[in-house]
Amino acid sequence: MARRHATREEEAEINITPMLDIVFIMLIFFIVTTSFIRETGIDPQRPEALTASQQARGNILIGVSATGQIWMDKREVPLEAVRQRVEQARNESPESTVVIIADERSETGILIDLMDQVRLGGILNISVAAQPAGGG
Secondary structure, X not given: OOOOOOOHHHHHOOOOHHHHHHHHHHHHHHHHHOOOOOOOOOOXXXXXXXXXXXXXXXXXXXXXXXXXXXXXXXXEEOHHHHHHHHHHHHHHOOOXXXXXXXXXXXXXXXXXXXXXXXXXXXXXOEEEOOEEOOOO
16 A cells, blocks of 8 residues: 655645635725714814713714814815815715814804805704813
């Protein structure tokens, strides 16, 4: 009877295909479940409110500076362009919500005009960010 002797190469071979399959499936899972948060580009001083409450974060963030500048995706945006950007974001994610982070020293008129543009862009779920009274 002839005995078959394995060479050193055959003994050291490890099949990594199942491991690669698992890594690929995990990658797909993390890509699908990741929520991409877009920041405003500024950090305004939010006003305090006794009734402020923690809510789910919106996926469209709009910042308003103390001087009335509007910021989206880390860029200054003119008021006239807000509607178009909101429509684009809504097309990407139909269940979009908007959170407006306005500085406490910004003018109310800018905030109202901004909310009008967001509504004209097709999103009715708008929140205005505030911090709990007492500096929370």
